[in-house]
Amino acid sequence: MVVPSNNWEPTIVGFLCNWCAYQGADLAGTSRMTYAPNVRIVRVMCTGRIDPTFVLKAFQSGADGVIVAGCHPGDCHYSEGNYKTIRRVTLLRKLLSQMGIDPERFRLEWVSAGEGAKWAQIADEMSAAIKAKGPLAWWETLKEA
Amino acid sequence: MSKPKLALYWAASCGGCEIAVVRLYAKILDVAEIFDIVLWPCIMDFKYKDVEALPDKSIDLCLFNGAIRNSEQEYMAHLLRAKSKALVAFGTCAYTGGIPGLANVANREIIFRRVYDETPSTSNAEGVRPQLSYQVPEGELTLPKFYDTVRTLAQVVPVEYFIPGCPPVKEQVEAVIQAVVEGKLPAPGSVVGASDKTVCDNCTRIREEKRIRSFYRPWEIIPDSSRCLLEQGIICAGPATRGGCGAPCLSVNMPCRGCYGPPPNVTDQGGKLLSALASIIDSQDPAEIERVVDAIPDVLGTCYLFGLPASLLGRVRLEGNALPAREAVETAKAL
Numbered sequence: 498m499v500v501p502s503n504n505w506e507p508t509i510v511g512f513l514c515n516w517c518a519y520q521g522a523d524l525a526g527t528s529r530m531t532y533a534p535n536v537r538i539v540r541v542m543c544t545g546r547i548d549p550t551f552v553l554k555a556f557q558s559g560a561d562g563v564i565v566a567g568c569h570p571g572d573c574h575y576s577e578g579n580y581k582t583i584r585r586v587t588l589l590r591k592l593l594s595q596m597g598i599d600p601e602r603f604r605l606e607w608v609s610a611g612e613g614a615k616w617a618q619i620a621d622e623m624s625a626a627i628k629a630k631g632p633l634a635w636w637e638t639l640k641e642a
Numbered sequence: 643m644s645k646p647k648l649a650l651y652w653a654a655s656c657g658g659c660e661i662a663v664v665r666l667y668a669k670i671l672d673v674a675e676i677f678d679i680v681l682w683p684c685i686m687d688f689k690y691k692d693v694e695a696l697p698d699k700s701i702d703l704c705l706f707n708g709a710i711r712n713s714e715q716e717y718m719a720h721l722l723r724a725k726s727k728a729l730v731a732f733g734t735c736a737y738t739g740g741i742p743g744l745a746n747v748a749n750r751e752i753i754f755r756r757v758y759d760e761t762p763s764t765s766n767a768e769g770v771r772p773q774l775s776y777q778v779p780e781g782e783l784t785l786p787k788f789y790d791t792v793r794t795l796a797q798v799v800p801v802e803y804f805i806p807g808c809p810p811v812k813e814q815v816e817a818v819i820q821a822v823v824e825g826k827l828p829a830p831g832s833v834v835g836a837s838d839k840t841v842c843d844n845c846t847r848i849r850e851e852k853r854i855r856s857f858y859r860p861w862e863i864i865p866d867s868s869r870c871l872l873e874q875g876i877i878c879a880g881p882a883t884r885g886g887c888g889a890p891c892l893s894v895n896m897p898c899r900g901c902y903g904p905p906p907n908v909t910d911q912g913g914k915l916l917s918a919l920a921s922i923i924d925s926q927d928p929a930e931i932e933r934v935v936d937a938i939p940d941v942l943g944t945c946y947l948f949g950l951p952a953s954l955l956g957r958v959r960l961e962g963n964a965l966p967a968r969e970a971v972e973t974a975k976a977l
Contacts, residue, residue, distance in 0.1 A: 584923045595940075595958065624823060
């Protein structure tokens with residue numbers, strides 16, 4: 498386990514869908530809401546585009562947490578992309594647990610285009626939760642004892 | 643002109659790849675005719691010092707099977723790399739880690755504890771464990787160091803070609819040897835002896851719409867031998883696996899388990915298989931999805947049966963030596 502320095506800040510990779518969650522995050526910004534800057538947002542057209550490989554790659558490359566956010570169920574711009582995401586995330590969460598990655602480091606949230614405040618709250622909550630957990634630092638896992 | 647030199651070596655493997663070469667039957671005599679075999683510990687008596695005495699780059703073709711799990715194998719990987727013109731990761735273990743790579747759910751301490759203390763057939767009251775070095779009256783005895791993590795050959799040394807398969811099928815081995823003889827190998831870094839499509843492309847089963855309400859293990863149902871197994875709820879790694887094997891497992895009503903590794907342009911075979919499996923679940927209800935997914939007892943073992951070391955995450959993270967893999971799975975289930 499890596500001991501974090503005093504000014505350590507978690508790195509969280511966020512995959513946000515273009516039509517709801519990204520617009521929600523945009524609204525949080527244009528409304529000048531103040532929230533934790535730890536989520537690095539990657540905009541995708543739909544959460545259904547998120548290959549589980551993206552999440553694995555984020556953790557491998559040094560992310561301390563990953564968040565997937567999209568339209569509320571029933572609101573998907575492409576009808577059912579977010580339902581596909583529920584299935585993938587459910588299965589991926591089981592894999593990550595077996596890999597030794599705490600399920601709290603990987604979240605799925607629904608944020609509509611009008612929910613700027615909700616996005617700000619989620620980002621705050623997740624940053625605080627991961628800060629409490631400490632760095633994941635996956636490269637340490639592969640070092641030979 | 644002297645004959646081209648051939649070396650075959652085995653590291654962490656079962657010996658099946660050696661059988662794959664021997665299965666060339668009469669053609670094995672051609673191999674012996676064409677090549678001057680300089681190392682093949684499974685078949686003939688060679689010493690490592692004979693290989694050490696060879697000039698660098700003097701072996702034309704080295705077929706290296708098995709993953710790297712201890713210091714002797716790592717030494718041989720470096721030695722054969724230096725002595726070979728073309729180093730080939732032969733078979734799945736050398737290519738993606740293979741079955742020995744599943745040891746990456748544990749580490750040295752957990753494996754030793756299991757093997758030297760816990761197995762029911764073990765009687766080891768003195769708690770004997772392998773030592774790297776031991777003094778006997780005749781001198782010093784040494785053993786290679788057993789590593790925590792199994793690695794693929796390419797994670798240890800640069801590799802020219804990869805031949806997947808557990809073991810590689812006979813026709814593909816023949817084709818590769820033929821290509822070597824004719825000097826028709828593709829650019830270094832290529833996967834040879836396999837196709838650029840998935841196993842589904844080799845499979846002759848009828849495919850309709852993939853929508854399933856539950857997963858079954860092969861012994862739980864008697865599958866229709868003419869229809870796609872995935873559509874019948876049996877987990878088949880075909881869509882996430884490189885073809886070229888001819889789908890022999892599918893022809894005997896067994897699902898593909900993924901031994902030929904990821905198809906071209908896929909970074910992580912397990913991630914792709916997971917994606918494919920999740921996509922075909924016919925439900926929009928989170929509770930129902932949870933129930934369907936729970937029928938897969940071991941997601942990691944299903945997705946990375948042959949490729950844990952080559953996967954993006956590479957191995958399981960263990961906090962100390964506390965959690966053996968089986969308990970980790972139980973804990974994950976309880977969450």
